[in-house]
Amino acid sequence: MDVTRKYEFVDEAKADASIDLLRNEEGNLTESVVKLGYLTIEPPVIDEEGNTIKEAVVSTKYAVDVSWSTEPLQSWEAYIVWPTPMGIHNYGSSSQRDEYAKTYCQLYPESNYCNPPEPEDQEQP
C-alpha cells in the first residue's frame, strides 16, 4: 500500500535535490511528488476593488508531499514533518489517510486529534 509522508525543506533548491533522488535514468519521477511550496500562513487582505491592502504571510520552509509506492528513502527522513492529519494536502486515498492517522497517533498519542472530546464536554443548559 502507498503511504503519504510530508516534508519541509529549507528552500526549493534543497527540495529539488531530494526529489532528484526519485528519478529514473531518463529523469522521470518514480514516486508521486507534490511540491506544495511555501505555504500560506495568513491570507492577503484585499479590498472590494481588488486592491491588496496586506500581503500574504507565507512559511519560510518549502513543503513537499510524497505518496511512496516503495519504502521511503532514508535520506528524506531528516525533513519529515507530521502536521495534524492530513495537513494542507492529501492524495484522496482512504487507505493512505487511515495509515497516516494511525501513525500520527502512535507518534503523538497525547494530541488533541487522537483524543477527541468526550460527551461530558458538551454544554449542558
Place this chain on the structure above:
Amino acid sequence: MSFFDDASLVFLPSGQAGKDGKAYSMKPTDGSGDFTFSRGSNLTSTRIDSNGLIEKGRENLLLQSNQFDTTWNNINITQTSGETGYDGSSDAWQSSFTAGSTRTFGQSFSQTGVITISIYVKAGTHDFIQFVTSTNIGAYVNFDISSSSAAKGTEGSGVIDSSIISVGSDWYRCSMSFNNTSSGTIYVWMINSATSSRASNVSTAGSIYIQDAQLEIGLTSTEYIESGASSGKAGILEDSPRFDYSGGASCGSLLLEGSRTNLVTQSEYLNGISWNAFINSSIDTNATTSPEGLTNASLLKENLLNDTHAVIDDFSLTSGSTYTISIFAKSNGVNRNLRLNDGGVGWGSGFTGKFDLTAGTATGGDIESMGNGWYRCSVTGTTNATTSRLIIYSTLGTATSYQGDGSSGVFLYGLQIEEGSLTSYIPNHSGGSVTREADVNTLLNQSGVIGQTTGTILFDAYFDEADKVNFSISDSSANNFISIETTSSNEVTAKVEQGGSTQATITTTTSFFAEGDRLKCAIAYDDRDMAFYINGTQVNTAVPNLIPACDDIRFGNYDGSIKADQRVNRVLLFTTRISNGNLATLTS
C-alpha cells in the same frame, strides 16, 4: 478473417469489465490477459457514467453503520435490534431512554473538511432529535420526526445545510452538513422540542426508531453504504478502472490520466473559499441539481444593483507555470452567462473566457456540454507571479455591468485549478489541496500474447495529451520496446527499439491530431517489414531488421514513467503480421 478470433489479446473497455485492481480482457479467456490496475486515489477520482452524470468515490466514515450496539457510544440509551425498517427489512433499531440529561448515542470521527451526517429515523413514543457534534459548537440541528408535523427545527450557525426527507411509512432521512476542523464525536441527541438548545435534557422517557447511519465527505447525503469494522466504500474505489462516457459516448473508454492536483480548497462548497471579495453578489449553497445528479451546486447570485456581479480571489501558484481553471456552470435567469477573467494580476499570459450558457459557445476558453443545461467551462493562463487572480462574473449576455434582480445569476459546481491541461474533475472538500494519483494499467510477463518476431498491435484511443508515450510493449527496459508516442508538435510516432538501437521510426506530419481526437493506430511488424496505419490510412512503412522480445504491456513507456492522458477504446494484439489491407480495415 475474424479479427477477434485471430487476436491473441482483446481488451475492450467498452464492456466495462473490471473490478478494483483489475481490467479484464476478453481474450485470452483464462485470465492471463487481464490487466493489473492501480491508482491509489478514490475520493479525488471521478468519471462520467453511462447516464452522463459525474460519479465519485464515496465512503461511509462511520463504523458499524447499522449495528448500534457495537462501536457506537450509547449514553443512557438502550438499543434493540430487529425492528421493521424503512426498507421493509427487520434491520431497524429501537432507541429507548428515560428522562434526564445526555440521552444520546454517537461515534467518534476524524474527518476534517465539509462532511454530511445522515440517518433514517421514525418517531416511536418520542418526536424530537438533534444532530450535534463535539467539534463545532454551531454544528447542530433539531428535527421534529413526528408523522404529522415532520420538519427541521432550530439550526446552529455552523450548519451549512440540513434536511428531513420523507421516505415513506413515517420514516425520514435526516441530514446535516457542516465544515469540520478537528476530530471529535457526532451524536444523535434526544431533546424536548424543535427549538431545544444544543445538547439539552429530555424531560420524558421515550423511544425512536433508527436505521442506516452515514457520515460522508461532501455537501449532501448520498445513497447509503453499509459499513462494518472498516468504513464502507462505493462508487470509484482506490484501484477501480474508470470507464468513462464523456461527451455523450455510447461506449465507455478506459480513462487514464497522470497525477494531478486541484489547488482549489473547496471545489463544491464555494462559500467555504476565502474569497477576497464578493462584488454585488453572494453564493447560495446546495441551490440546484449539479452534474453529479445531487442537489449540491451553488448559485452565484447577483444583488439588486446596476453594477458588476462577481467574486474575486487570489491563488498561490508557481510563477512561470501554465494552469487550467475549470468550473461547471449553468445559466439561472434570462441570458445569464459566465465570464472567467484574470484581473490583470499575476498572469503573464492571462485569460478572458466568455461562456454563453444557452448557446453552449465560448470565446477565450473551452466549453463542453454536460447535459441538463450544464457546461464545463475552462481557461488556460501562464503565471508571472506567485499570487494570481481569478474573477468569476455572472454576466448579462456579455455585459459584466448590468441591473441585477436579486435572484438570478449562474449556477456553479466543481471549481478546479490544475497545473497543465484540463483533466477530469477532482472533487475537494478538505480545505487544502488534493491530488488524484496516476492511473496505471499494466500486463506483465505475458510474452505469449505478444508477437515476438512478427505481430500486430491495434491501439484505439482518444489522445488527450501530446508529447507523451501512449502505449508500449517491452521487456521493461529502455533497450527493447515497440511504442506509440506523440511529440510536442502533435505528431504520432511508431517506434521499434531493439538492443538499445532504433530499428524503425514512422512519424506522421506535424499537427496530425488535436487533443481529444480519436486515433485508431495499428503497427504490423516482422523483421523484413513494418507498416503504421492510423484511421484507415497508411502513415508509412519501414524495415526493422531486428524485433525486440517483449513480455510487458503498458499504457505508457517501457517503465511507466511517461504516460499520456488518454481514453482507451480498444487494444488488440496478434502474433501474426496482418496484411496492409486488413490494417486499413482494422483502423477505419
